[in-house]
Amino acid sequence: METLNRRAAFRLAGLSALGAALAACAPDAAGGGAPKGDAAAKRFGFTSWSLNEEAQKAAVRATVDAYAAKHGVRIDTASFPYNEYLNQVTLKLRGGQLSGAVQLDISWLAALAAMGKLKDLGAQAAKGGYTDVALSSGRFQDRQLGLPWTTGSIGLVANTEVLKKAGVEGMPATVEEFEDALRKVAKLGGGITPYAAATKAAQLKDILPWMRTFGSPLMEGDTITVGDDASVAAVEWYKKLYDAKLIAPDVDRFDARALFAQGKAAFYDDAVIARGVVAAQSPDKSLTEKMAPLARPVLKAGDQPQALLWGHVIVVVDGEGSDAAADFASYATSDTATVTAFFEKVKLPPTTTAGLADPKVAGDAFTTEWTEKITKTATPNPFWRYAGYAQIETAIAEQVQAVLVGQSPAKDALARAAETAKPLQK
Amino acid sequence: MTATLSRSVPITRAPRGRRPRSRAAAWAAVAVIGLFGLAPIYWLVVTAFTPDERAFTFPPSLVPTELTFDHFTKLADNEKLFGYLVNSVVVSVVTAFLSVVVSAYMAYAFSKFRYRGRKSLMHLVLASQLFPQALLLVTLYAVFSASGLLGGYTSLILSFTTFTLPLCVWMLKGIFDTVPSTLMEAAAIDGASRWRTLHRIALPLAAPGLVAAGLFAFVRAWNDFIFALTLTDPDRQTLPPGLVHTYLGEFQTAWPDLMAASFVVSLPVIAAFMFLQRYLVGGLTAGAVKG
Numbered sequence: 003m004e005t006l007n008r009r010a011a012f013r014l015a016g017l018s019a020l021g022a023a024l025a026a027c028a029p030d031a032a033g034g035g036a037p038k039g040d041a042a043a044k045r046f047g048f049t050s051w052s053l054n055e056e057a058q059k060a061a062v063r064a065t066v067d068a069y070a071a072k073h074g075v076r077i078d079t080a081s082f083p084y085n086e087y088l089n090q091v092t093l094k095l096r097g098g099q100l101s102g103a104v105q106l107d108i109s110w111l112a113a114l115a116a117m118g119k120l121k122d123l124g125a126q127a128a129k130g131g132y133t134d135v136a137l138s139s140g141r142f143q144d145r146q147l148g149l150p151w152t153t154g155s156i157g158l159v160a161n162t163e164v165l166k167k168a169g170v171e172g173m174p175a176t177v178e179e180f181e182d183a184l185r186k187v188a189k190l191g192g193g194i195t196p197y198a199a200a201t202k203a204a205q206l207k208d209i210l211p212w213m214r215t216f217g218s219p220l221m222e223g224d225t226i227t228v229g230d231d232a233s234v235a236a237v238e239w240y241k242k243l244y245d246a247k248l249i250a251p252d253v254d255r256f257d258a259r260a261l262f263a264q265g266k267a268a269f270y271d272d273a274v275i276a277r278g279v280v281a282a283q284s285p286d287k288s289l290t291e292k293m294a295p296l297a298r299p300v301l302k303a304g305d306q307p308q309a310l311l312w313g314h315v316i317v318v319v320d321g322e323g324s325d326a327a328a329d330f331a332s333y334a335t336s337d338t339a340t341v342t343a344f345f346e347k348v349k350l351p352p353t354t355t356a357g358l359a360d361p362k363v364a365g366d367a368f369t370t371e372w373t374e375k376i377t378k379t380a381t382p383n384p385f386w387r388y389a390g391y392a393q394i395e396t397a398i399a400e401q402v403q404a405v406l407v408g409q410s411p412a413k414d415a416l417a418r419a420a421e422t423a424k425p426l427q428k
Numbered sequence: 429m430t431a432t433l434s435r436s437v438p439i440t441r442a443p444r445g446r447r448p449r450s451r452a453a454a455w456a457a458v459a460v461i462g463l464f465g466l467a468p469i470y471w472l473v474v475t476a477f478t479p480d481e482r483a484f485t486f487p488p489s490l491v492p493t494e495l496t497f498d499h500f501t502k503l504a505d506n507e508k509l510f511g512y513l514v515n516s517v518v519v520s521v522v523t524a525f526l527s528v529v530v531s532a533y534m535a536y537a538f539s540k541f542r543y544r545g546r547k548s549l550m551h552l553v554l555a556s557q558l559f560p561q562a563l564l565l566v567t568l569y570a571v572f573s574a575s576g577l578l579g580g581y582t583s584l585i586l587s588f589t590t591f592t593l594p595l596c597v598w599m600l601k602g603i604f605d606t607v608p609s610t611l612m613e614a615a616a617i618d619g620a621s622r623w624r625t626l627h628r629i630a631l632p633l634a635a636p637g638l639v640a641a642g643l644f645a646f647v648r649a650w651n652d653f654i655f656a657l658t659l660t661d662p663d664r665q666t667l668p669p670g671l672v673h674t675y676l677g678e679f680q681t682a683w684p685d686l687m688a689a690s691f692v693v694s695l696p697v698i699a700a701f702m703f704l705q706r707y708l709v710g711g712l713t714a715g716a717v718k719g
Contacts, residue, residue: 055677083669084678086657093566093658097573193487256681260484279679285481 045076046323047102048330049091052314053081057278061347065334075326078102088113095119101319102327103334106148108139108313108382113389115142121318123149126328130336136353139382140315148315149335150353154274156208156310157376163292164194164268173296177215177239180299184248187268195250197243198258198267201406205254206399208271210383211308212236216301221384226423228398229416237405237412244406251406259283273312274372278349295372297379309380313353345369351377390426397422476500476687483684499688506689511663512670513693519581519656519666520649523588527596527645528638530589535600536626540612550601557594565658572659579661587659588649596641603637604630639707650697667693 048066052058070077082090088110094100095117106114114120127137127146133153140148160173168187174180184196200208213220216239217232227233243249253261259276261267263284272279274295281290297307316331318324333340341352342360351369352358364370385391401419404410410418475483479496503509538550572583607630615625631638650667657669665673671693675686701708 051678054673056680056682080662081673082657083672083676085672085676086654086669090658093569097569099573099578263484273679275679283481283484 043323043326044074045078046327046330047078047080049080049100049102050105051081051084051087052105053079058348061344065340065344068340069330069333077330095319101321102323103331104317104319105151106315106317108311108315109386109391111140111142111148111315111317112387112391114317115147116389119320120147121320121324121328122146123318123328123331126332130332131354131356132336133353133355133358135311135377135380136313139311139313148317149331151314151316151335152350153311153313153353153377154351154372155377155380156271156273156312157372158269158296158298159262159272159276160269160294160296161262161265161267161292162294164190164265168268173294174299176303177299177301181243184243188248193266195261195267196248196269198253198261198270199243199249200254200258200271201244201249201251202254203396203399203403206402207395209236209240209402211298211310212240214308215298224427226420226427228423229420233416234412237402237416240402241405241412263289274369275350277368293368295368295375297375307379309376311380311382388427390428393426394423397426472687472691475684476691478684480684499684500692502685503689503692506674508674509670509689512665512667515664516650516666519584519588520646522585523592523649524642524646526585526589527592528642531593531596531600531641532631532634532638534597536604536630538597539601539604540609553594553597561591562654565655569658578659580664583659584656587655588645588652592645592648596645599641600634600637603634607633636707639704643704643708
């Protein structure tokens with residue numbers, strides 16, 4: 003057996019340090035200053051995960067091809083899997099390998115904006131005819147860095163057939179009515195989970211709108227208020243549902259969809275695109291007719307229903323071809339014929355007043371109902387302003403899970419979550 | 429010339445009556461380990477043959493009630509998948525080849541020559557294994573980007589070869605250590621050059637180890653996800669990112685299609701392993717005990 007003597011150890015340490023130093027001296031791939039935007043540029047890039055999503059790629063490709071043909075330009079497309087998208091885009095933007103237009107989830111905007119390489123699209127936003135709520139999803143520190151492509155929300159969806167069988171009349175409007183409806187559904191038996199709420203740590207951020215429902219602002223100024231009386235009450239209520247088996251353990255969004263698709267859940271949380279996703283998984287071909295969006299129940303009548311804003315924006319990387327890419331972003335998100343054709347194919351609601359008023363969109367009852375009941379009062383997650391928002395959500399989710407499994411009282415757990423989240427506010 | 433090793437090892441028989449019980453315990457342990465190993469594969473195969481609307485049945489059924497070949501017929505129409513497979517084969521085979529060639533020479537030099545700094549170099553090679561590879565991704569990305577190698581096969585093959593070298597070198601060094609130096613000396617007396625001694629005597633004796641090292645490098649390259657996703661352009665990506673790209677997304681989770689594709693693309697690797705497994709086992713254990 004080889005032994006490492008002191009001399010060899012010093013040599014090894016020295017060589018390791020040399021290696022580390024050499025690695026640190028690797029040239030900055032960003033290179034020098036990139037050339038500025040050119041509205042007449044004939045070639046630019048477009049990066050989008052939707053280019054590879056089975057349900058959306060044809061519609062996105064049609065938009066890209068139509069613009070390229072109309073303006074005589076070449077658009078180089080690239081795509082990464084959704085779950086790895088932010089990491090890849092961040093790495094490539096830092097390395098100077100990303101240019102042109104880039105699709106983003108609205109929650110990722112701050113992380114990329116912090117790198118200071120995104121173009122201000124205020125001029126395009128001003129003439130696009132976007133709704134105020136949609137525009138807010140692309141704004142970062144008073145700059146319009148993203149043009150909204152689709153704006154919706156994460157809200158509650160109900161299976162009206164299950165509710166009818168359970169004897170639930172109308173949609174519950176308050177938390178008390180909601181809990182009552184869940185208890186009625188539970189009595190149906192047959193393995194039905196009354197509310198397929200998120201209980202896995204990875205998805206437990208879904209509890210944030212419930213915290214707001216109970217009166218917690220989540221943030222006041224720069225102070226995280228998780229751990230206040232309202233958020234503690236929300237988590238204790240969630241724990242009560244958990245103990246009463248009105249929500250099930252180990253459920254994330256995919257599990258919830260599967261349960262709902264099989265008719266084994268009366269309520270669950272999802273985005274407006276839920277209809278198509280769940281229908282594709284369901285043996286019940288008429289499930290979409292039984293699906294109904296509902297405003298999140300409020301603590302007391304008169305309160306504003308809470309929902310989480312959700313959507314996609316297109317940002318543009320400052321540099322070569324950025325003006326042309328900005329024009330493409332404007333076209334893809336605000337040209338009425340384009341956005342309504344896009345809606346017809348993928349059922350993602352447009353972001354302009356004209357697009358939403360178009361008969362093709364306004365005539366879709368599910369989308370209209372969703373917009374009226376859920377998106378209308380949806381607000382962004384206040385943690386999105388921080389690049390480390392995902393870690394903040396994880397810190398809260400882990401502590402909520404500790405409460406659910408009985409490891410900690412809600413007050414202590416949320417105090418710990420706030421403490422962990424504090425240094426992540428940057 | 430042959431070197432024989434014989435040692436008399438006293439064999440003590442277990443007390444009569446305890447053997448069946450210990451044998452049962454051994455079988456039970458094998459069964460449990462087998463279950464852990466095979467259950468995911470069983471589930472993969474079952475899901476691959478399950479219709480979409482049945483794949484999400486809750487609670488899940490361990491025995492399929494309905495079978496379909498739709499997910500396999502869809503594979504035939506997917507040209508992209510074939511492209512990912514070709515990329516995987518190219519990257520994995522070249523990585524395995526390079527790893528074996530480079531590590532064989534390095535291991536031979538560490539084993540059979542004595543020179544200043546030999547031990548430090550050996551420990552440096554081993555120390556490179558201490559860094560989490562994911563941490564190297566950002567640095568490697570910048571280096572390949574600056575050198576213009578980003579996007580193609582080269583960046584991926586160089587990365588994988590670098591990662592597999594330390595283990596391959598130490599594995600092969602152990603094997604060369606077991607080859608008696610008297611063999612090399614005999615060859616030298618007979619007039620063989622060092623080059624000839626290495627290629628005609630040492631390498632053939634280390635063949636099982638070379639196969640094991642090659643298989644290790646092949647599997648490392650075949651299974652990687654994050655480097656294959658980050659360092660290559662979409663048309664050069666290998667199967668792991670390719671499959672995720674094709675079947676998993678923001679709202680899509682085509683598990684049955686993904687399982688069918690995984691099943692089909694695993695077949696060539698399973699066949700290769702079955703063919704080479706005797707070398708693999710022999711190679712991994714050959715350098716384990718010094719005579």
